[in-house]
Amino acid sequence: MNNDLIIQGLTKKFVTGTLPALSNINLTITEGQLTTLLGPSGCGKTTTLNCIAGLEQPDEGVIRIGDFYMTDTGRKLILPPEQRQIGMVFQSYALWPHMKVFDNVAFSLKLQKVSGSEIKKRVIDALELVDLGDLSGRYPFQLSGGQQQRVALARAVVTRPRLLLLDEPLSNLDAKIRETSRVWLRELQQRVGITTVYVTHDQSEAFAMSDKIAVMSKGNLLQYSPPEELYEHPATQFVAEFIGATSFLKGIVTSVEGNKVSVRLSNGDEMKISDHSERHWQMNNEVVVAIRSERVEVASDDKQGGNILHAGILSSTFLGSKWQHVVDTGSGSLKVETVDTVSEKRLSLFLPPDSILLFPAE
Amino acid sequence: MTAAKPELKPGPISRLKFSWDRIVQWSLVLITVLLVVFPSWPIVYQSFLDSPLYEKARNFTLNNYTHILGDMHFWRILGYTLAFAFVTTVVAAIIGIILAVLINRTNIPMRGAYVNLVSIPYYVSPLVLAFAYMEMYGPQGFGTILVRMLGLPTWQLYTFGGIVVVAAMYYIPYTFLYASSSLALSDPQLESAARIGGATPFQTILYITIPLLRPAITYSVLLTLVSSLELLSIPLVLGNSVGIDTLSTYLYTLGVVGVSKDYGAIAVVSIFVIVMVTFLVYLQGRLTNLEKRFVTVGGKATRPKLLDLGPAKMLVSVFVGLYVILGIILPLACIMLESFVSFLSPFMNPLKVLTLNNYRDIFLTPAYRQSVVNSINISIFAAGIGILFMALVALTAYRSTFKGRNLVKYLALYPRAFPGIIIGIGFLWAFLLVPGIGSLRNTIVVMSIAFTMRYLPLGFSAISPAVLQISDELDRAARVAGATWLGTIRHIMLPILRPALLSGYILLAISFLKEYATALFLFSEGSRVMGTTMLELWRQGGAEPVAALSTIQMLITAVLILVSGRLLGVKLHE
Ligand SMILES: Nc1ncnc2c1ncn2[C@@H]1O[C@H](COP(=O)(O)OP(=O)(O)OP(=O)(O)O)[C@@H](O)[C@H]1O
Numbered sequence A: 001m002n003n004d005l006i007i008q009g010l011t012k013k014f015v016t017g018t019l020p021a022l023s024n025i026n027l028t029i030t031e032g033q034l035t036t037l038l039g040p041s042g043c044g045k046t047t048t049l050n051c052i053a054g055l056e057q058p059d060e061g062v063i064r065i066g067d068f069y070m071t072d073t074g075r076k077l078i079l080p081p082e083q084r085q086i087g088m089v090f091q092s093y094a095l096w097p098h099m100k101v102f103d104n105v106a107f108s109l110k111l112q113k114v115s116g117s118e119i120k121k122r123v124i125d126a127l128e129l130v131d132l133g134d135l136s137g138r139y140p141f142q143l144s145g146g147q148q149q150r151v152a153l154a155r156a157v158v159t160r161p162r163l164l165l166l167d168e169p170l171s172n173l174d175a176k177i178r179e180t181s182r183v184w185l186r187e188l189q190q191r192v193g194i195t196t197v198y199v200t201h202d203q204s205e206a207f208a209m210s211d212k213i214a215v216m217s218k219g220n221l222l223q224y225s226p227p228e229e230l231y232e233h234p235a236t237q238f239v240a241e242f243i244g245a246t247s248f249l250k251g252i253v254t255s256v257e258g259n260k261v262s263v264r265l266s267n268g269d270e271m272k273i274s275d276h277s278e279r280h281w282q283m284n285n286e287v288v289v290a291i292r293s294e295r296v297e298v299a300s301d302d303k304q305g306g307n308i309l310h311a312g313i314l315s316s317t318f319l320g321s322k323w324q325h326v327v328d329t330g331s332g333s334l335k336v337e338t339v340d341t342v343s344e345k346r347l348s349l350f351l352p353p354d355s356i357l358l359f360p361a362e
Numbered sequence B: 001m002t003a004a005k006p007e008l009k010p011g012p013i014s015r016l017k018f019s020w021d022r023i024v025q026w027s028l029v030l031i032t033v034l035l036v037v038f039p040s041w042p043i044v045y046q047s048f049l050d051s052p053l054y055e056k057a058r059n060f061t062l063n064n065y066t067h068i069l070g071d072m073h074f075w076r077i078l079g080y081t082l083a084f085a086f087v088t089t090v091v092a093a094i095i096g097i098i099l100a101v102l103i104n105r106t107n108i109p110m111r112g113a114y115v116n117l118v119s120i121p122y123y124v125s126p127l128v129l130a131f132a133y134m135e136m137y138g139p140q141g142f143g144t145i146l147v148r149m150l151g152l153p154t155w156q157l158y159t160f161g162g163i164v165v166v167a168a169m170y171y172i173p174y175t176f177l178y179a180s181s182s183l184a185l186s187d188p189q190l191e192s193a194a195r196i197g198g199a200t201p202f203q204t205i206l207y208i209t210i211p212l213l214r215p216a217i218t219y220s221v222l223l224t225l226v227s228s229l230e231l232l233s234i235p236l237v238l239g240n241s242v243g244i245d246t247l248s249t250y251l252y253t254l255g256v257v258g259v260s261k262d263y264g265a266i267a268v269v270s271i272f273v274i275v276m277v278t279f280l281v282y283l284q285g286r287l288t289n290l291e292k293r294f295v296t297v298g299g300k301a302t303r304p305k306l307l308d309l310g311p312a313k314m315l316v317s318v319f320v321g322l323y324v325i326l327g328i329i330l331p332l333a334c335i336m337l338e339s340f341v342s343f344l345s346p347f348m349n350p351l352k353v354l355t356l357n358n359y360r361d362i363f364l365t366p367a368y369r370q371s372v373v374n375s376i377n378i379s380i381f382a383a384g385i386g387i388l389f390m391a392l393v394a395l396t397a398y399r400s401t402f403k404g405r406n407l408v409k410y411l412a413l414y415p416r417a418f419p420g421i422i423i424g425i426g427f428l429w430a431f432l433l434v435p436g437i438g439s440l441r442n443t444i445v446v447m448s449i450a451f452t453m454r455y456l457p458l459g460f461s462a463i464s465p466a467v468l469q470i471s472d473e474l475d476r477a478a479r480v481a482g483a484t485w486l487g488t489i490r491h492i493m494l495p496i497l498r499p500a501l502l503s504g505y506i507l508l509a510i511s512f513l514k515e516y517a518t519a520l521f522l523f524s525e526g527s528r529v530m531g532t533t534m535l536e537l538w539r540q541g542g543a544e545p546v547a548a549l550s551t552i553q554m555l556i557t558a559v560l561i562l563v564s565g566r567l568l569g570v571k572l573h574e
């Protein structure tokens, strides 16, 4: 049987008369996969997660796992959280301070009236799964942040839930542990094979962990794609901006041949772009050219197979492993990276066709 | 970019399991509504009737209103009450703030001991305080006579000034405690910044420390004002013999002592007081909100340096010591001593007239003994059930998806607008009106319910901050883990709230033990409490048994505070 998580038409307004916190979100999350909700602060990620958990009541929408309907506003069905059989890890971990690690993990099993010996076995299994077998007798305040996060995870999976929800579980860890934790978390998720919804506003975390990423903004779902596709073909300028260091130049379409589009920038430079989107461009369309700084090369004028722009350096910053320069192309500023310092005041920039994306001007 | 709304295909309905959550929430809200409405409506009803509300022949009329509002006597009493409340509040606030700053922020000797000593009147019934002052500083008081014997000039306690002083003594701890905990919470870096900016320690206190206390001062000033407007005991005990009346003593005389009880007048005066206090309570809420900008969230890494008063510190400490000894310790010691002698007078060596007869009288007279037992039962059991109820109400208000939860907050705080004596009147009349429940009046059940209503705001506001401090992710995690709302409360919230529940319980137990005003109209044969018995004995002129009862009450309070503090680590104030 198909046990995908299906979200249809999810809409939620907190205050009547204002913009909705969620408007018409549709998502299908394949069984066993990890989907990340990615977006800037306040875009509605937590609200979506809480609606799935039953902690928040949506105004409209259906949320189901296969045939197990958890929310169906059309029929006034909103299961309370305790009847949904899901696991959840909160941003603050939410370990109950008055219970030892063992009791925190055992809590759900006790409520389910599982026998004592079975509880013991399953709690120990769960703690071993997160490599914390020997800490079961401690209180939460006696654990480090990383350990707390793993206890929270053990507590979430000990009941073998149908669905795992994680709300920025790594955001309280410092940068070093965060990176090892995300590899570990992803491995564990794949090993257990549990359908997972993961919330973050860190795009590198989203790319590293997800089967699919849902980019949200102001309560809307902008794009729902696997990481590579999201990177190669962002659906809108907002998505392109959010997922990578990208510079934008304004221009006007001067010719269209199939997917080959020519754009004239404001200082008169022409750029040739092979556009992979489904959009149909026409002469004189006002457009935005998005350029990925990491794909731009500093080269000589005679390099073939791409566009050449000339630009003056405005500022240079040493980032440790590389230099980042802000340059003025005459049609707007661009960010460019080089490995070594640059002595020239002006640069010739080589922009390969795949470094350029085209969006309609907003 | 929003897609068209998809077709929602109907699927099999998941079964919604039965849960008690909603039923319990509804019951809690219903009980709260009843607690507030039950004693209010008979008063409103009676105010429009031309005869007592239990009589068959009763007609609607507006005469009660025109009668009272056209009565010069009423307006004179109102003026006197307002003047009394206002002056008391100002005196109590000024002394309270000075004491708080001196004791918490300067290096006067003995400051550690003063913290506790100054707070004592907070835990003593104003009735007991009034008796204690009467015995010590009244016209025939031990202290008064002693001073007169020395040939020094004495004072008149039974005057406006005398009553204000005693009432202020009772209310000083309010300002003192609120200001002290605000001082403890305020960020010491704010004071350090002023010092670095060039302010002397004294200027720092004047321009930074005290202005930062404004929210605490506003709050406690309005609390004192509201409370002193309805204060019955001190004006009654000290003003009765010289004909001084406030609204509360007026109500008391009209309803308890008076021969022909004018029900209509009682109702109208009650409504007048409720409206007046409601306005003040509303003002308190508004002002406290406005003052939020003053709240400082402090890292408390460094304790502030105490202001060095130099050579003056000894003198200041002596002044505070005199205040404590003359104002608090001597009157209370006097009433305790009196309870152990047959007659207290500076002309006699007290050791020669030592006796336990006063206590024997209390314990051998069934009615008196019962009032002690009742008070203890109410303060142990009713306060226990009460604090649990109030905690559940707070959890419904702040931690549920119940639709009317915002209303619950206001409802739970509203009884602040009801003076105790009026709550008693309301409950009494409700019992007269509803047939078949009259016999309950003879039990402490009614008393417990009325006390619970009176102190609902106290318990609710003792628990609420603790509830709000618990991250809501903790209860959400429990819900997701499979616990119902009730299960979450039982397994997560109540255990975490344990310290707040315990100190709330002790606070409520002490309040129930002290309470007399609510009981005055309401009590009958089987449901007397210590406060009502004390007033009864006082009217019969039995000073020594009153002293014995007062001593018993203070002793129980002291035991409650000490035991809970030592064994359970309860802190009643930060
Ligand atoms: N209880 C509430 N009442 C009113 N508005 C709310 C409430 N909870 C959330 N919102 C609003 O809904 C919007 C979405 O909030 P949400 O918490 O889902 O954002 P988020 O994407 O999780 O942000 P973050 O990354 O900061 O956690 C925000 O504008 C927020 O202000």
Ligand SMILES: [Mg+2]
Pocket: A045, A046, A047
């Ligand atoms: Mg969030």
